[in-house]
Amino acid sequence: MKAMVITNFGGPEVFAEREIDKPQPSKNQVLVKVFATSVNPADCGVRQGFFGQSIELPAILGYDVSGVVEAVGENVSGLQVGDEVYYAIPHEDGGANAEYHIANASIIAKKPKNISHLEAASVPVAGGTAWAALITRANIQVGETVLIHGGAGGVGTFAIQIAKAAGAYVYTTCGGYDIDLVKSIGADTAIDYRKEDFTNIIMQETNGEGVDIAFTTVSGEILAKSLLVTKINGRAVTVTGVAGDLNTAIFKNITIHFVHLDDTRPKLDALRTLIERGQIKPVVGMTFELNQIAQAHKKQEEGGEDVYGKIVIEVA
Missing domain, CATH: 3.90.180.10 (Medium-chain alcohol dehydrogenases, catalytic domain)
Structure with missing residues (x-):
């Protein structure tokens, strides 16, 4: 072969x-x-x-x-x-x-x-990772708000659709050229990371409360910055390496999950159901x-x- x-x-x-x-x-x-x-x-x-x-x-x-x-x-x-x-x-x-x-x-x-x-x-890998982050670890609930960084990427496109299927309001960051794409798959508010500061937009739109869940697929200090716009007692999830000061999580009692994909079969069975229903593409x-x-x-x-x-x- x-x-x-x-x-x-x-x-x-x-x-x-x-x-x-x-x-x-x-x-x-x-x-x-x-x-x-x-x-x-x-x-x-x-x-x-x-x-x-x-x-x-x-x-x-x-x-x-x-x-x-x-x-x-x-x-x-x-x-x-x-x-x-x-x-x-x-x-x-x-x-x-x-x-x-x-x-x-x-x-x-x-x-x-x-x-x-x-x-x-x-x-399998991207969809399973998004499922592990939002469903298995963050335990996303109907009516919650979630910030997804890298919404136009492999994991991000699945994360947006999984969050919408779970009944969440979705903020996402992406390049300006991808705004139409992320909105077409369910993002409620798309933020051009090259031109806009996501912290200002989210704090304004949430009346200073922040989001229930921050999920980053982007390495570097994005997770640390996202903690600033995560609610007290909220959750943060990352699937990449991180940098910067994470001490904000202590003062706001934020739970941080570091996710590596495993046990994929149940996740793929669940994703198949949503795909066949037309809720994920x-x-x-x-x-x-x-x-x-x-x-x-x-x-x-x-x-x-x-x-x-x-x-x-x-x-x-």
């Missing part, structure tokens, strides 16, 4: 196309024909060597899968040949940048019926072929006005 492999860490140029043996499922495993995968910031971090010894070279990266069950091993129940599935692969494993992937049946969920494989491949910004994975990584790292939602890789 065809796979894109890295034999050392570095820039996008480390990818090389290889022909490798097609794997076969063992006990409790499923062989999936990969139709699509996607690029996440974590993919780029692994490729650059940020996860060190936990990644054994040579390696096949890729952590999102949408595909079709090709074969099942012993003791597998609930899945059969021909089922359309989607799932997230643990970062120490990887392997989606190939025509086939072996996974433990316990992590595999049925793909939403009303979206394509390209759309479904954008969901994956946002695919760009697509590349499997042998263009280096270009896709380069685009993910460069960003820019034309990069929004998820970058998806068509495999089959």
